[in-house]
Structure formats: structure tokens, C-alpha cells
Amino acid sequence: MDVRSAVSTPVTQYTHRRSKSYGRNFDATSRFGYTPGQLTITRIQTSRETAKARKLTEKVDPEQLALLVKKEWKLSYVTPLYKFRHTQLKIYSRHLSAFIMAEKQQGMAVEVGLEAGFKVTFSTVLGMAETKDDAETVFIQIHNKPVFASEGDAPKVVWSGWLTCINGDPEYLQALPPEFVSLPLFCSSGAESLTFMVKSWFERTFDCSFGSMGLDPTDLHWLAALWTGCHSDNNIRSLKLAWTLPSQPPLDVSLTVNAQDAWDLWDKVRQQDSTDNSISIEEVKRFITGIESHFFRHFKVYLSAGVLKKVSTALGSVHLDGKIKITCSDYMITVLTLLTECAILRTPILPGLF
Amino acid sequence: MKLRTKMLKPFRKVPVLNAANVLLVENEEQLQSRLADIIVQNEKDVNITVRLARKLPLPVENQDSRPRIDLVVFIVNLMSERSVQSAEQSVRYLDSGFFLGKVCFLVTGARCLSVSSTRLLTVRKMAASLHCPLLFAEDQTSEGVIAAAVRLLGILKVAAGLVPFATGLSLNSLTHCMMPSDLEQQLDSPT
Numbered sequence: 018m019d020v021r022s023a024v025s026t027p028v029t030q031y032t033h034r035r036s037k038s039y040g041r042n043f044d045a046t047s048r049f050g051y052t053p054g055q056l057t058i059t060r061i062q063t064s065r066e067t068a069k070a071r072k073l074t075e076k077v078d079p080e081q082l083a084l085l086v087k088k089e090w091k092l093s094y095v096t097p098l099y100k101f102r103h104t105q106l107k108i109y110s111r112h113l114s115a116f117i118m119a120e121k122q123q124g125m126a127v128e129v130g131l132e133a134g135f136k137v138t139f140s141t142v143l144g145m146a147e148t149k150d151d152a153e154t155v156f157i158q159i160h161n162k163p164v165f166a167s168e169g170d171a172p173k174v175v176w177s178g179w180l181t182c183i184n185g186d187p188e189y190l191q192a193l194p195p196e197f198v199s200l201p202l203f204c205s206s207g208a209e210s211l212t213f214m215v216k217s218w219f220e221r222t223f224d225c226s227f228g229s230m231g232l233d234p235t236d237l238h239w240l241a242a243l244w245t246g247c248h249s250d251n252n253i254r255s256l257k258l259a260w261t262l263p264s265q266p267p268l269d270v271s272l273t274v275n276a277q278d279a280w281d282l283w284d285k286v287r288q289q290d291s292t293d294n295s296i297s298i299e300e301v302k303r304f305i306t307g308i309e310s311h312f313f314r315h316f317k318v319y320l321s322a323g324v325l326k327k328v329s330t331a332l333g334s335v336h337l338d339g340k341i342k343i344t345c346s347d348y349m350i351t352v353l354t355l356l357t358e359c360a361i362l363r364t365p366i367l368p369g370l371f
Numbered sequence: 372m373k374l375r376t377k378m379l380k381p382f383r384k385v386p387v388l389n390a391a392n393v394l395l396v397e398n399e400e401q402l403q404s405r406l407a408d409i410i411v412q413n414e415k416d417v418n419i420t421v422r423l424a425r426k427l428p429l430p431v432e433n434q435d436s437r438p439r440i441d442l443v444v445f446i447v448n449l450m451s452e453r454s455v456q457s458a459e460q461s462v463r464y465l466d467s468g469f470f471l472g473k474v475c476f477l478v479t480g481a482r483c484l485s486v487s488s489t490r491l492l493t494v495r496k497m498a499a500s501l502h503c504p505l506l507f508a509e510d511q512t513s514e515g516v517i518a519a520a521v522r523l524l525g526i527l528k529v530a531a532g533l534v535p536f537a538t539g540l541s542l543n544s545l546t547h548c549m550m551p552s553d554l555e556q557q558l559d560s561p562t
Contacts, residue, residue, distance in 0.1 A: 234452075235489050263451070322453035324486060 076144035081156065084177065085142070086346050090204035091212070092230040092339040094360040095180065097197035098223035103153055106139035109222075113137045116218045117159070117211070134162040136172055147183055147350060150190035152198050154181040159211060176207030178215060183353040186361055201360040202353070203227060204341070230339045230363050234325045235298075237335055239355060242301040244330040246287075247348055248280040254331040255279075258308070262323035270320065272312060276330075282307050377428035381468040384439035390418040391531035392438045393523065397446035398425060398457035402479060402510045402519075406446075409520035410527075417533055419524075426457055427464035441531040442473055442539075444523060447494055449480040449487035455494060462501065472539025473530050474503045476548075477519065479510040498548035505548040 114137040121135075142154040156179045160172035180200035182190075190199055205212045216227045244253055256279040262268040286303045287296075309320040327336045333343040333352060341356065343349050393410070395403040400423070407421040420438060429437070443465060448454040458476070465474065476498045481491055498505040506522060509515025530539040 233489065234486065319453045321456060322451040324450075 077142060078144070081140070081142045082346050084156065084158075085179065086343050086349070088177075088206050089334075089340055089342040090206050092232075092341060092356065092360070093203040093205070093216075093227050094230045094363045095201055095203045095219070095227055096225045096364055097193055097199040097201075098219070098225050100196050101198040101200075101223050103141055103155070106141065106155070110137045110139045112222070113139075113157075113215065113218050114159075117214050120214050120217075135175075136160040136162060142179070142181075145181065145183060145350075145353075147354070148185075148187065150187050151182045151185055152200050154179055154183075155200065157215065159207070159215075176205070176211040176215070178203065178205040178207070178212070181353060181357065183350060183357045185357050189361060201364055202357050203360075228363070228365070230360055232335065232337050232339055232359060234337065236355065236359055237325050237328045237337060238301050238305050239298075240333075240335050240352065241328045241330075242283065242296060242304050243351060243355075244328075244332050244348070245276075245279045245283045245304070246296070247332060248276055248283075251332065251345060251347060252276060253279075257327075257329045257334075258325060259327040260320050260323040261326050262318070262320075268323075270312075270318070270323065272308070272320075274308065279308075377431070378464050378466050379427065379429060379440065379443070379469070380466040381440065381473055386439055386441075386532070387418075389416075389533070390420070390438075391441050391527050391533060392420040392422065393442045393444060393527045394422045394424060394440045395444050395446060396424045396427060396458070396461055397448075398454045399448055399451070400425060401448075402446050402477075402508070402516070405510075405516050406520050406523065409517055410524050413520065414524060417528065417531075419527070427461035440473075442475065442523075442527045443469060444475050444477050446477045446479070449478055449490050449494070450483065452490065455490050458494070459497060462497070470501050470503065472541075472543035474501065475506060475523070475526055476503055477506045477508050477523070479508050481507050482509070495548060495550055499550040502543065502547045504543065504546040 114135050117135045117137070136159070138158045138160070140156045140158075142156050145154045146152065157177065158174055159176040161175040162172045181202050181204070182200045183202075185199060185201065193199055203216075205215070219225060220227065241256060241258065245256055247253065253276045255276050256274040258272045258274070260270040260272075262270060283304055286300050286307065289300075289303075306321075312318065312320050325337065327334065329335070329342075332345045332348055333341070335341050341352070343352055395406060397403045403423045407423060410421055411419055422437070422440070445458045445461065447458045462474075476494060478491070478494055480487055495505060504526070506519065508519035510519070526542065528534050529537045529542045532538070
């Protein structure tokens with residue numbers, strides 16, 4: 018984290034400044050950041066820590082970890098939850114399954130459908146929280162008990178999701194009132210109708226609000242650079258980038274860079290500024306510009322005129338629409354730190370006002 | 372030096388009575404022709420010439436036949452990084468005399484902040500450091516293009532000296548882009 022920016026713009030200062038800036042147009046517009054139409058915190062991250070391999074299996078139960086990796090998750094941001102207790106997870110499971118059953122049966126005549134019962138489990142994934150301000154990760158699974166199942170059939174998982182906060186901004190977390198728990202990143206995988214129901218239940222029970230989180234091309238650049246930097250420890254096999262160019266008809270460009278070449282480029286970029294532990298945004302920009310100018314030299318196409326949509330390596334993949342897949346749990350903390358930060362930045366200061 | 376001949380100088384040529392010339396620089400060449408049509412149609416009293424370019428430096432061959440440029444407008448499309456880069460490179464070919472009220476930035480695509488927020492801050496930083504006004508335009512609707520053209524026409528007439536008691540420099544001091552101080556701190560990379 019860039020310590021200077023965190024110190025100079027704490028959240029409490031923002032609520033004070035907002036009232037001053039209503040008269041001055043240029044101040045207010047600079048705060049309308051990432052979430053369209055909503056007032057959010059604007060902060061440019063200028064440096065990050067390099068991704069270090071951390072064997073998460075020492076801290077986290079490997080079975081729980083296996084549920085989180087190798088699946089594609091759709092991201093949303095969540096505002097802080099009011100009176101959420103990690104001790105009452107069993108009660109929450111019962112309430113949520115009752116809610117889902119009620120929603121499913123709403124408006125329908127009594128019907129013996131194939132989905133007779135939903136069983137919801139809430140569990141805590143201990144060991145993932147990095148700082149003392151981070152709340153523990155909560156994992157939710159919805160199992161489906163089909164009517165005509167025989168005794169031995171295990172219930173099938175139809176939906177899973179998790180709420181997490183990894184390395185959240187300490188100023189922001191400490192500024193929250195005491196009854197609020199902040200788990201700003203919500204990842205879901207499964208049927209859209211179930212996702213909607215889980216979100217409505219959370220919104221009703223904890224007075225929070227969800228919003229779909231899209232990513233910035235800059236975030237994708239960060240992840241491309243961080244993953245390439247891991248190549249020396251953990252082979253990324255190749256760096257795949259996909260752009261969409263605004264030509265008529267739109268052109269999709271997919272570039273696969275050999276892992277060693279990407280690593281050499283990244284190494285050269287790093288040699289010019291050699292702070293060992295942190296990566297600056299200038300280095301990331303030089304890395305991406307290097308790849309784009311290499312492409313221009315061969316194909317005479319300016320990739321910077323297009324939009325970078327997807328980045329994937331053997332360690333994971335990320336899509337601009339807000340989809341993430343982590344294949345290797347070693348670098349999970351770094352990726353989740355970046356995504357938690359994005360979620361906090363996209364959370365509106367006054368949700369629902371605009 | 373080669374760079375000196377390529378640079379566009381503001382006071383090299385003599386101004387012509389009741390005339391104003393504006394140069395629209397845009398990498399994508401989409402908005403400039405529409406703006407040019409409307410600017411020329413809207414003004415009947417003054418002789419307006421609109422010159423279009425993709426980037427600076429301007430071709431040397433035309434240097435003698437080109438009239439004196441009163442206002443240079445850089446049109447930047449925030450949806451494309453290339454557009455921002457092209458504007459940054461073109462700005463270097465303007466003589467420093469231009470930045471006293473004869474340059475303006477026009478930005479489109481700022482509505483879709485999910486893709487363009489960092490680019491908008493880059494363009495703002497550039498406009499603020501060069502002391503130029505930063506205008507936003509809506510280029511998808513015809514009303515938006517007309518509104519942008521009318522604004523540019525207003526600035527052009529002041530820059531060309533056609534408005535009594537107003538000069539380009541005085542208008543510039545009122546309308547130039549400013550950066551809020553905390554954002555300025557964040558954009559400067561930590562040393």
C-alpha cells in the first residue's frame with residue numbers, strides 16, 4: 018500500500034470535505050470514481066508489494082482452500098454489514114434456507130418439484146485474514162436435496178459464495194462504527210437466481226447493499242505484472258492477454274506471450290527501478306507498453322486503442338467484467354488484497370442516494 | 372535544430388481582420404469533422420476557418436499557406452489509451468506562446484468512468500500542468516456536438532481578439548483546469 022496516500026486521505030476527512038466541495042464543481046466530479054453515478058473514494062494506487070508465494074495450506078484448512086481455487090467467481094462489492102456475528106452462522110444458515118424456500122414457492126401452487134429442499138451452510142475460513150482489522154472470511158454453500166435421491170446420494174452443491182476482506186485499508190476499517198463488520202468483497206458462483214436471493218437476504222438482514230464490481234484495465238495490468246513476476250518461483254506457462262478493438266466490426270485480439278519472454282521483459286523493466294519489495298505503477302505501465310509496442314511492430318495495430326478484456330496465466334485468470342479465477346493458492350493473498358482494495362474503492366459512500 | 376522548425380509558433384504570422392482560425396487535433400478523426408461543420412455554420416459575422424489534423428507536428432509543406440492559428444483544440448477520447456498518448460506526444464510540438472490562452476483540451480467518453488477514470492486523471496494532470504481549460508463533450512448525440520461546438524466558438528472568438536475587453540489570457544486565467552491538491556499528491560509517484 019502506498020502509505021503516504023493512505024495517511025493523507027483518510028475516510029473521515031472525506032465526509033468533512035464533501036460538504037465543502039458541493040459548491041465547487043471540479044472537486045465533486047473528481048470524487049465520482051469507479052461506480053457510475055455514485056460517490057466513491059478516488060485513490061490511485063501507485064505501488065504494491067511483489068507477490069510472494071505463501072503456502073496458505075499451513076494457515077488454512079486445505080479442504081476449504083480447495084473449494085476456493087480453480088473456480089471462476091463473479092465479483093461484487095458489499096457495504097459494511099450491520100450486526101453480523103461470526104458466532105451465529107448456524108442461525109444464519111437456517112434463516113437463509115428458509116428464505117430461499119419461501120422465495121422459490123412464492124406464487125406457485127403446491128408443487129412437488131425436483132428441488133425439494135435447499136440446505137445452506139455458512140462456515141468461516143480461518144487463517145485468511147491478514148491484519149487485525151480484517152474480518153474472517155465467510156463461506157456459504159447451498160446444497161440441493163433432490164426428492165428422488167436414494168440414501169447414499171450426497172447433496173449436490175448448486176451455489177457457493179464467500180465474503181472476504183484481506184488487507185483492507187486500516188484507516189477505513191477503523192473508521193467504521195463498532196457494530197459494523199466490513200467484508201467488502203463478495204464472490205459468487207452458481208445460478209444467477211440463487212445469487213440474487215442470497216444478496217436480497219443479506220440486504221434485508223444486515224442492511225447492506227451489493228453492487229456488481231467491474232474492474233479497471235489498470236487492475237488487469239497489475240495482475241498481469243504480479244503474475245509474471247511470480248514466474249521465477251512458479252511457472253506461469255504463458256501470459257495470455259485478450260483485447261477488443263473498436264473497429265468495424267469489432268476485432269478481438271488474443272495474444273499469448275511465452276512465459277520466459279514475459280519474464281525477461283518484466284525483469285528488464287524492474288532493473289531500472291530496483292526497489293525489491295514493491296512494484297510501482299510506472300513499471301507496470303512500461304511492461305504493458307512493451308508488450309503493446311511489440312505487437313505494433315509486427316502487426317501495425319495499436320492495442321492501446323482497444324480495451325484489455327482478459328488476462329490469464331497458469332496462476333489464475335481475470336476478466337474485465339469482474340470475474341476471477343485463482344488456480345494456485347500460493348498467491349491468493351496478493352490477488353485478494355488487490356481485489357479487496359478494488360471493492361472498497363467501488364463501494365459508494367452514499368449507496369442508493371443517486 | 373530540427374525540432375524548432377516543426378514547432379507551431381503562435382505569433383509568426385500577422386492576424387487578418389475579422390477572421391479566426393482554429394486547429395482541431397484528434398487521433399481518431401471522428402469528432403473533428405462534425406465539430407468543424409457546426410462551427411462554420413453557426414458563425415455568420417466572422418470568417419472562421421477550421422483546420423483538422425491527426426497529430427502534431429503539422430506537415431512542413433503547408434507552413435507558408437497556413438494562416439495564423441488562434442486556437443488549438445486537442446480532442447481526446449477517453450475510451451482509448453492511444454488517444455491520450457497521441458495528445459501527450461502532440462502537445463510537445465506547440466511553442467510555449469500557445470499556452471497563454473490559445474490551447475484547450477476537449478475530452479469525450481468521460482461518462483463511462485469504469486474504463487476511463489485513470490485516463491481522465493492523466494488528462495486533467497496534463498491540462499492543469501499546462502494551465503489550459505479542460506472541456507467535456509458528449510459526442511454521441513447531435514445536441515452534445517452542437518453544445519461543444521458553441522463553447523469552442525466562444526473560446527475561439529476571445530482567443531482571436533474578436534471580443535472587446537476579453538483576451539485569451541484573461542479567459543484562460545478564469546477557466547484553466549485545476550487539480551484538487553490531494554489528488555495531485557497521489558499522482559506524483561513517491562520518491
